[in-house]
Amino acid sequence: MEQKKQTIAVIGGTGALGSGLARRWAAAGYPVVLGSRKAEKAVQAAEEMNAGGFPHAVRGMANGEAAGAGDIVVLTVPFAHHEGILAEIREAVQGKIVVDATAPLVPPKVGRVQLPESDSAACMAQEALGENVRVVSAFQNVSAHKLDGHEPVNCDVLVCGDKKEARQVVVDLIAPLGLRGVHAGPLANSTAAEALTSVLITINRLYKTDGAGIRITGNLENAPVGSPQAADARP
Template sequence: MKIAILGGSGKLGQAFAARLRQTGHEVAIGSRDPSKAEEAAAKAGRGVRGMTNSDAAQWCDIAIVSVPYAGHRTLFESLKEALNGKIIIDATVPIDPENIFQIKTASGRSAAEETAAMINGAFVFAAFQTISHRVLRQLDVSHDVLVAGGPARKPEVLDLIRSMGLRAIEAGSLEIAGHLERMTVLLLSINKANNIKESGIKITGV
């Protein structure tokens, strides 16, 4: 499959590219700036392409999104047609810039639910909120990835995550996305309280 990482030039995007290039899927890094996309793709390694977010959204079967919440609405508003009917895996965490231990969105709902409202013909999932980019880059280690979204096309998302050497955990419907986004700020608080950088979540009993 063709997997685009929108906002892929950033910290989490580069970690996604590192994992995805081992899967056999075709991978493209998207950026607002084509030269930045090319640069990030070259850094990610052979086989990864660089293109604008818009071209990557057109090209892909599945779009993984890793942009700061400040750019989330603008990005999706510009990609409504390109992403219609596609799978979107949204890793955005809408951290409140005034208090990094809280989330805050324009609508009061999760960022992923805002995505689904903007691109209503897409299959939207929230995932990866609880994994730090540094941890994701430890390519030989499996981690739990909590996935929220409706049943349609979810098996493809779970399979993609498994192909990345990660354990996909079914977390429920998209209305659970806000809990995943809040888990990130919980982890940030745990990091601060313990003077560490990468606490994570492991689900037992599944």
């Protein structure tokens, strides 16, 4: 018997990245909840998304309610709104995995790396949400428009987190999206992934390319999750 799929709440689910991830998870049979600061906006986006005829109807709610409804919460919001939304969902996400896709972009110079004082948005999230929440960093280096359609995306996703079991949950959620998740070590390593976003924006601009991404070379099948090569974070 197939194991029941966990409900995924996408906070910022009406934006480009959030809606792309939500649509692909819904198509893969996951129950999905869209979160927005305005519930009616999320409801409208969910209704439009449901025209795709997914196995489970996508639901739309305000951010706090959506975070409470999800087994796993995915944060896909602009850095400018990051701190406020963390405070908004804090109580609702206790005991859960929160996947933070935030890249610390500071307009107008988004092509320049400008990391926060705490080194990364993901580390900010862990501090704000508390030790009872397992924050995992992912998706900073995926161009949102690449998620349109259903074809596999030629891009790897660096997955960082201090709990290897939580990282594995997220890696397993990435495969149904048509992407490959790669264990990239503890949450502190998310600094590198977040900084890469600005680097990729610059590459896109200079080379006029259509959404540059990253691929990790080598045979990753040779590095089991628990091996020193895979991670140094303790469970």
